[in-house]
Amino acid sequence: MNIPKKFAVTTMVVATSLLAACGSTTTTTSVPVSQQIAYNYGVVDSIQIVQVQTERRGPGAGALVGGIVGGVLGNQVGGGSGNTVATVAGAVGGAVVGNRVEQNNNPPQVREMYQITVRMDNGSYQTITQDAIADVRVGTRVHIENNRVYRL
Template sequence: MVSRQALSLRSVAIAVAAALALSGCASGLGGGTYSRGEARRAMVVQFGTIESVRPVQLEGTKSPVGTLSGAAVGGIAGSSVGGNRGSAIGAVLGAVAGGLAGSAIEEGVTRKPGIEVTVQMDNGQYLAVVQEDEGERFMQGERVRILRDAGTTRVTR
């Protein structure tokens, strides 16, 4: 028979996994991914030639989801240590350790590969854009479009 505490811990762990999975899907930073707010908004289009492409790493999200979820799991797990006073101390220590671990897990799970594309614009200037790698396989010498609007720049074909 499974204890109530084990069921509670399992439920929290499932909730943490679901929250982290959803937070990892929340943002698309590639050239072909648009936010809902970008739809039907005019963009400036410029053209250029790719000078270089190099792989980069886009750091993961650092939202309260991972920290709070980890703290909840750690607090529940820590509360099972010791007696009355020991369980309170264990819960606090477990919550702190769980919060740190949850934050690190969220950042690692949501980290994504990216690319830095350096483009020589038709006017002779150089522009470097970092975006999520969506498998475009841009090549040096390839002609591309640069799309810009209020704070967003992307490289596309």
């Protein structure tokens, strides 16, 4: 199978862009970072079970397959620079459609998480949401590290 060089390069650029779009999420707390380091010890004030909707992942296999198929179909149109434009447009359009199909077929899930409120030694409160609590209970002395609560 002889694939034109410009199509291979276009496909690589689209695939790299899609993978780069996959980002990570961050969690914020009510205490500034400088205080988290100095004051990361406290006592559990409350624990609540909350329903958390899992985030949909960024573009995945649907976008990749859609981009490749769209690029192949776009490559069949026109000649010269028009062919290059059609190939790129087909790859981008296919990636968007493929991603939409994947998202529609993989709806977000709801799961239970633990929302732990800790009364810190400095008098402030910090709320952490995590997936398990192990042996942490209300009144337990804990420390917070990397946005997780650990029993002392």
